[in-house]
Amino acid sequence: MNATAQDQRAAVWTVVDSDIGPLLLAATGEGLVTVVFHATDAVRTKALDRLGSRLGAEPVHAPDSPLLAEPIRQFAEYFAAGRRDFELPLDWSLISGFNRQVLRELLSGVPYGSVVGYGDLARRVGQPGAAQAVGLAMGANPLPVVVPCHRVVERDGGIGGFGGGLETKRHLLALEGVLPQPLF
Incomplete structure (x- = not known):
C-alpha cells in the first residue's frame, strides 16, 4: 500500500459531549467511519483497538483535524434540534x-x-x-x-x-x- 492509500485508511478521532453522553467520532480520508456511544475511557480504548485492527493503522487523537470539524458541527446541530439530516461523507469500509x-x-x-x-x-x-x-x-x-x-x-x-x-x-x-x- 502506498503512502497516500495508507493516509486514506488512517483514522483520526475525538470524543464529543452530547445529550446522550460522550460520543467517539472517527474519520478517515473517505469520511466518517465510526460513531461509538458511551465513550468512557474503557469503551474508547476497546473501540480504538478494534478500529485500528480493522483499518490496519492506529487511530490518532486529533480533535482539531479538518476531517472531524464537520462531523462535530453537525452532531452539535442535531442535538440542538437544528439539523434533521447529516450531510457528511461516510466511509463504509467497516460494513459489507x-x-x-x-x-x-x-x-x-x-x-x-x-x-x-x-x-x-x-x-x-x-x-x-x-x-x-x-x-x-x-x-x-x-x-x-x-x-x-x-x-x-x-x-x-x-x-x-x-x-x-x-x-x-x-x-x-x-x-x-x-x-x-x-x-x-
Missing part, C-alpha cells in the same frame, strides 16, 4: 454485504421523525424473511445516529433493541418527535 445494503436503505429511506419495522426494512432490500438479520445489521452499524438505526422498531409498536441502550434510543426518538419527551 447484506448489512451494508440494509444500512444504506435505512439511511436513504427512513427520514428524520419516522420509524420503520425490522420486517419492513427486510422487505425493502428484497429479503422479506430477514427481519432478524436486519436486527443484527442494526447491531453492527458502525455509524449510529448518522445511519439512524434508532428509527428501526418492532412491528407491534415495541421499541426494539439498541446497541446504545434503550434510554439512548428513547432519547433519540424523542428528539426527533417520534416519542414524547420524558417528564423528568
Whole structure:
C-alpha cells in the first residue's frame, strides 16, 4: 500500500459531549467511519483497538483535524434540534454485504421523525424473511445516529433493541418527535 492509500485508511478521532453522553467520532480520508456511544475511557480504548485492527493503522487523537470539524458541527446541530439530516461523507469500509445494503436503505429511506419495522426494512432490500438479520445489521452499524438505526422498531409498536441502550434510543426518538419527551 502506498503512502497516500495508507493516509486514506488512517483514522483520526475525538470524543464529543452530547445529550446522550460522550460520543467517539472517527474519520478517515473517505469520511466518517465510526460513531461509538458511551465513550468512557474503557469503551474508547476497546473501540480504538478494534478500529485500528480493522483499518490496519492506529487511530490518532486529533480533535482539531479538518476531517472531524464537520462531523462535530453537525452532531452539535442535531442535538440542538437544528439539523434533521447529516450531510457528511461516510466511509463504509467497516460494513459489507447484506448489512451494508440494509444500512444504506435505512439511511436513504427512513427520514428524520419516522420509524420503520425490522420486517419492513427486510422487505425493502428484497429479503422479506430477514427481519432478524436486519436486527443484527442494526447491531453492527458502525455509524449510529448518522445511519439512524434508532428509527428501526418492532412491528407491534415495541421499541426494539439498541446497541446504545434503550434510554439512548428513547432519547433519540424523542428528539426527533417520534416519542414524547420524558417528564423528568
